[in-house]
Amino acid sequence: MLFTDLGLSESILRAINEEGYTSPTPIQAKSIPAVLKGGDLLAAAQTGTGKTAGFTLPILQRLISAPVTGSGKRVLRVLILTPTRELAAQVQESVVTYGKYTGLKSTVIFGGVGANPQIKAIAAGLDILVATPGRLLDLMSQNCVSLSAIEILVLDEADRMLDMGFLRDIKKILAALPKKRQNLLFSATFSTEIKALADGLLNAPELIEVARSNSANEAIAQLIHPVDRNQKHPLLAHLIKTNQWQQVLVFTRTKHGANKLVTQLEKDGITSMAIHGNKSQSARTKALADFKAEKITVLVATDIAARGIDIDQLPHVVNYDLPNVSEDYVHRIGRTGRAGSNGVAVSLVCVDEHEMLRDIEKLIKQKLPQEVIVGFEPDPNAVAQPIQLRSQQHQQSRKPRTGGGSSEGGRKPAAKRTGAPKRSFNR
Template sequence: MSFKDLKLNKPLLRAIAEKGYDNPTLIQERTIPLVLDKKDVIASAQTGTGKTAAFALPILQLLFNRQDVAKNQKKIRALIVSPTRELAIQIQENFQEYAVYTNLKSTVIFGGASIEPQKDILKKGVDVLIATSGRLLDLHKQDVVNLDYVETLVLDEADLMLDMGFIDDVNKIERLCPEQKQTLLFSATMPYKVEQLAKTILNNPRRVEVSQNSSTSKNVNQALYYVPKPQKIELCLHLLRNTIKGRIIIFRRTKYGVDKLEQTLLKNNYKVASIHGDKSQSLRQEALNSFKQNNVNILIATDVAARGIDIDNIDAVINFDMPNVPETYVHRIGRTARAGNTGTAYSFCSADEKTYIKTIQQLINLQLDIVEDHPYPLDPKAKPQVHKKQGSKHRKGRKSEASKKKKKRWY
């Protein structure tokens, strides 16, 4: 099937051709006709399957006949809600690329950046708005955003939005839009709470499922290293010196962990950038750009900051900390081996993370390859470290003279 078979118009086909795409991916092939037919859709697809185009192209086509409305009379007809700033920026870039031969205007709004320029663009009028939930509700409260004319609402990465605690925001945004609208819900996984959300806000939706949620790419070699927690850093340096080459993403569970590892690698003369939730938007964007432009070849990230970011040609992913949610493992290793390339995922597992390996292997239906030949093996009998709370150094039951005097006697 080609994009022409999907009944897309010439300006869109021209933009697609210039991006170098000939044939739609499976998610695009199945979703685009449903969106053009104005059906509600619930779609499950991993990042890297081309799902942004699956909603961006049909939305632009549906709005095409209104493209010549005077700028100041443009109303927000399509609203895309994204869980993270990076993903929102990326969706906006895609909309701009696909709409290059139309007069349709899109913009992106998110927190962590100056609000005034965002207000100015909105006041001039846009057809498509891409937003993170907090800033969207903020600007709606200030009467800068009017959602009364929204015809299509898209919730992207719905599972992550709910994991981040945005369920109330999502429900509020849905209620602010007209009752008669088309709703598209995209999610990499379909946990119970996403199904519940779909039930409450979608109207007779069509389902699109591309690949099993748990399937990991056949092109990813997955290597597992058992290593004591304090020696993970040595193992990481050892592998970077001897084994792992090219463009690498290293995942850590905490922001503190990201910063600490970045400092260590910089001291060892590696070219590194990092992203996590506590960094300002400009710093996060700067780090991403320097990685995309090959100024640095290692990016250290937390899962939330890295979700949905589209970076091609990743040679390896390192799970420095094992994720406690097995689906997260699938997302992480899906960063490499995209678009038919091969890649390797290296996972470092300490004694207290062994249970995570079990759940991950159950989910992906695969036994990970254990690498035993490395300088920092974990003693198979090693027990998880238990951090005991330090008790008070004062003996219990001893009261000061003052407190004794204060005590009221009952006799």
């Protein structure tokens, strides 16, 4: 199947072609026709398979096929909610890229930056608004944005929004929307919580699931390196230098751990930057841009930023710490092996994390291969120690939000749950 088979306009197909894409991914091939029909949709696919285009392309098509006439001013017709700033920016980039010949206007709003430019962009008139829940509610409380004419609502990465404690905010936003609208719920998993949300939100939805929930992309080679906890940093530096890795995304469990690892790697002569919720938005944007441009070798991230990191042909992902929520393992390693390319996901596992590893293997229904690196053999007599799941600083950041519009603080913590020339389109 080609994009030309899906009923998209010439203006949209022109933009797709300019990006070098010809064929839709399975989730796109199924979701684009479903969205164009106008009904509600519940869709799940492995991360990195192109869910964003699965809703942006048909939404653009629907808007240009049924333009609003008479008022002379643009009316906000589409609201796309995402859990993190990085993901919001990524979705907005997709809307701009593939809508550039349609004449439609969009903007993105999120916390961590000044609200005035966002307020001005909304006041100038929009067709599509991409937002994180916190900043949207703040602007709604200031009467800076009206949702009274919304025709299409998208909840992107809905499972992550629930994990981050956004359910209350989502319900407040839903209450401000027209009753008659199209609802699109996209998720990497079909958890019990997602199904409960869908039951209360969607009206006779079409169900699309292109891969088994919580399964890892088969294009990703997964490997476990057993190691003592105090040898993780030396082992990581050894792997990067010995294998001459040029672009490595590394996940840590805490913000403090991310900052500490960056300092250690820089001392080893390995260029690194960190991205997490305590970093300013400008610092996060610069770190991600430098990493994409390969100006730095290592980007160290916490799970808060995992869903918004979309890098074509990223070769290596390293779990420096295993996640305490098993599903996050799938999302982390899904940053590689995208758009049909192959990827490698390495996990450094100490004795403290053996239970976490068992939970992950149970979730993905496979035993992960293990390889001990010579010189970094773990002590067979080592005793497991309790894992500090979050730093004191992290705990403070999870207190109820009092304002400011940040999309990443003030949410309850999640409960623990165990390049080809003709590329596929994954944006």
